[in-house]
Amino acid sequence: MNKPGIKQVEVQIMSQSYLLACPLDGEAALREAVSKVDAAMCRIRDAGKVKARDRIAVLAALNIAFELHHKKGLRNTFFGHTEAGSEWPDPAEPTHEAHLQRLLERLDQALAQDGRLL
Numbered sequence: 001m002n003k004p005g006i007k008q009v010e011v012q013i014m015s016q017s018y019l020l021a022c023p024l025d026g027e028a029a030l031r032e033a034v035s036k037v038d039a040a041m042c043r044i045r046d047a048g049k050v051k052a053r054d055r056i057a058v059l060a061a062l063n064i065a066f067e068l069h070h071k072k073g074l075r076n077t078f079f080g081h082t083e084a085g086s087e088w089p090d091p092a093e094p095t096h097e098a099h100l101q102r103l104l105e106r107l108d109q110a111l112a113q114d115g116r117l118l
Helices: 025-045 052-076 095-113
Strands: 007-015 015-022
Touching: 007 025, 015 052, 025 052, 052 095
Parallel strands: none
Antiparallel strands: 007 015
């Protein structure tokens, strides 16, 4: 049963169907988000190094989150806002790639312990 103001939308991510709930006026935004997730996951899959769908999803989510944070940081810099105490590295600093690499290595270690992912 649908809740008032909510509808179900069928989408495809990496050729798999998902039935998602969204607000009546949110379908366009949902489809745009699905497109971004699908593209990110397909890029990772097509690179050939990661095969498990759930690992691909986690890496895509991290990439998207990092990209959004980077854009937010650029917007805040442009408008003169800063985020005190932010745990994310400044993408303009040369250490951000090393930080991201360490994060991905920790993720690989954590996921490798789950035999279902191999």
